[in-house]
Amino acid sequence: MLPLFLLNLADDRLILGHRLSEWCGHGPILEEDIALANIALDLIGQANLLLELAGAVEGRGRSADALAYFREAVEFRNALIMELPRGDFAFTVARQFLVAVHGMLHLEKLQSSTHADLAGIAAKALKETRYHARHSADWMLKLGDGTPESHRRVQEAVDELWRYTGELFEMDDAERALVAEGIATDREALREPWRAEVSRVLQAATLQVPDDGFMQRGGREGRHTEHLGHLLAEMQIVARSYPGAEW
Amino acid sequence: MSLVRARAEYWQAVGEVLDPEVPVLSVVDLGIVRDVREEDGTVVVDVTPTYSGCPAMRVIEDDIRAALHRAGAGEVRVNTVFQPVWTTDWISADARERLRAYGIAPPSGSAAVATELVPLLRRAPVVPCPACGSTRTEQRSEFGSTACKAIWYCPDCRQPFEYLKAI
Structure with a gap:
């Protein structure tokens, strides 16, 4: 149960970090290019720590690299929102914002996990995630309260992404058992604080908070969009072409 | 007695390892070295990461190993610890001034x-x-x-x- 939960946390960060790294060299301005690459690096670093821990807890001798590069799409447990194509800059900013606010609230709870290593990794990741949340909130304001074009694009991004946010608060029975042990935390309880914090920023940015409607799901069980396979093909090709290579 | 003396020597060796990206601060100045001790003849260094994805961490680990070998240590193990979580609050006033003078x-x-x-x-x-x-x-x-x-x-x-x- 614990390895799968750790894979949840790790895969969310690995897949989003990889998506974000696609901006490297393509950012709208130099500072933003650097910022997105830095955030990608933080996320992939967090994923690395969590994958190492997942491998150790699992006890089958799988390293972080083995878990990142030699699992198939159906074995990835990330939420679908992480794997969606990067879209335009507004889409990237809106996704970062919705995910970072969730991550911040989740990690605040996980830093008191009864699992000491998980608690430590969460406390570290929380500090980084606060920077990510502030950075994306700044852009939500600039785009939302910017020009009619930037406002339209970021509102469309929020509307499009909203249906992928429900999955962030889902738990299966295995995770509920970990909540009972004090290792995981109740994701359901994060929903209202998340909505409140997201709404404050959206309103400040003159953006509409979408209504909850149909929510996409399935990533946690390995049912992914077509986009994940393409992402993995690129992410895994070097490790799979030269297995065991070190550099 | 010999253990205490060895510790001081090894601490000094580790204290001379500089952060590759901020080369006016040592890894001890930064507070990322949490402990240096000997366990059955192996020198064990507890290190806590600064940022999860900081690429300098691996270089720092290699530099610590090399510095300890130069100081006469045999087996060296660099151990990653996550708690307490690293904070810039641990950087001393003296180290802050060196940082400023460096720009x-x-x-x-x-x-x-x-x-x-x-x-x-x-x-x-x-x-x-x-x-x-x-x-x-x-x-x-x-x-x-x-x-x-x-x-x-x-x-x-x-x-x-x-x-x-x-x-």
């Missing part, structure tokens, strides 16, 4: 706990320019050339400078 503004105040997401309700830290001391400086980006730095600008010098973020 990087040291962390301002202590690491914030809560964060305000609505930009207009947020108060930016006051970060004096490391060259002229001006406090009219402004943040250009919270992310810089390395994970630990932000980009700031001094209107009096008309120059950008780097700031080691409080975290």
Whole structure:
């Protein structure tokens, strides 16, 4: 149960970090290019720590690299929102914002996990995630309260992404058992604080908070969009072409 | 008795390892070395990461190993510990001054706990320019050339400078 939960946390960060790294060299301005690459690096670093821990807890001798590069799409447990194509800059900013606010609230709870290593990794990741949340909130304001074009694009991004946010608060029975042990935390309880914090920023940015409607799901069980396979093909090709290579 | 003497020697060796990205601070100045001890003849160094994805961490581990071997250690193990979580609050006043003299503004105040997401309700830290001391400086980006730095600008010098973020 614990390895799968750790894979949840790790895969969310690995897949989003990889998506974000696609901006490297393509950012709208130099500072933003650097910022997105830095955030990608933080996320992939967090994923690395969590994958190492997942491998150790699992006890089958799988390293972080083995878990990142030699699992198939159906074995990835990330939420679908992480794997969606990067879209335009507004889409990237809106996704970062919705995910970072969730991550911040989740990690605040996980830093008191009864699992000491998980608690430590969460406390570290929380500090980084606060920077990510502030950075994306700044852009939500600039785009939302910017020009009619930037406002339209970021509102469309929020509307499009909203249906992928429900999955962030889902738990299966295995995770509920970990909540009972004090290792995981109740994701359901994060929903209202998340909505409140997201709404404050959206309103400040003159953006509409979408209504909850149909929510996409399935990533946690390995049912992914077509986009994940393409992402993995690129992410895994070097490790799979030269297995065991070190550099 | 021999264990105490060895520890001091090894601490000194580790204390001479510099951060590859901020080469005026040692890894001990930064507070990322949490302990150096001997366990059955192996020198064990507890290290805590600065940022999860900091690529310098692996270089630092290799440098620590090399420094200890030079100081006469046999087996060396670098152990990663996650708690307590690293904070820039651990950087000493002396190290902060060296950082400033090198041209990087040291962390301002202590690491914030809560964060305000609505930009207009947020108060930016006051970060004096490391060259002229001006406090009219402004943040250009919270992310810089390395994970630990932000980009700031001094209107009096008309120059950008780097700031080691409080975290």
